Amino acid sequence: MSAHFYDPDGSRHGLPTFPFRMAPDGYATRRQLRAQGLRPGGQAVAAQLLWHSNRYRRQGEPPVRVAYLYRRDRAKPVRPMTPGRTAALAKAMLARRTCPECRTDRGYCIPRSLGMCVPCATPS
Structure with missing residues (x-):
């Protein structure tokens, strides 16, 4: 101690x-x-x-x-989750997963360091 x-x-x-x-x-x-x-x-x-x-x-x-x-x-x-809060969180997560360049839902949060999804950041 x-x-x-x-x-x-x-x-x-x-x-x-x-x-x-x-x-x-x-x-x-x-x-x-x-x-x-x-x-x-x-x-x-x-x-x-x-x-x-x-x-x-x-x-x-x-x-x-x-x-x-x-x-x-x-x-x-803890306060229970209301339907409005659930909808707001779902909308916010969708915005984090949507690439601003190609406008597709990538299924993962877009890296803030890149500002876009990985395929858009590293074109072939």
Whole structure:
């Protein structure tokens, strides 16, 4: 356990802070809430996890990662998908799959780096 990141009362880091994998019961990240069918529901961040990670090191910044925690008892259920939202998402995905050059639905999202489908970007 990293004693540097253990601050349950928040006097040092401003928020109650725990080392990686040391969060007490009753707290969850957004992903953990979503896996349980919940969402933060407008509540403020209740605590945080901090850990060292050289994998995401940036020039001039310490290699510390953060994950924000929310209280499970204040979380709300995820809103159900409505037919209007389903239609809007389907339309948006169709726009991402349609090549602006040849106007065909390619079945995959057009790469933003190319701006067009692969056959149009690499003519034979």
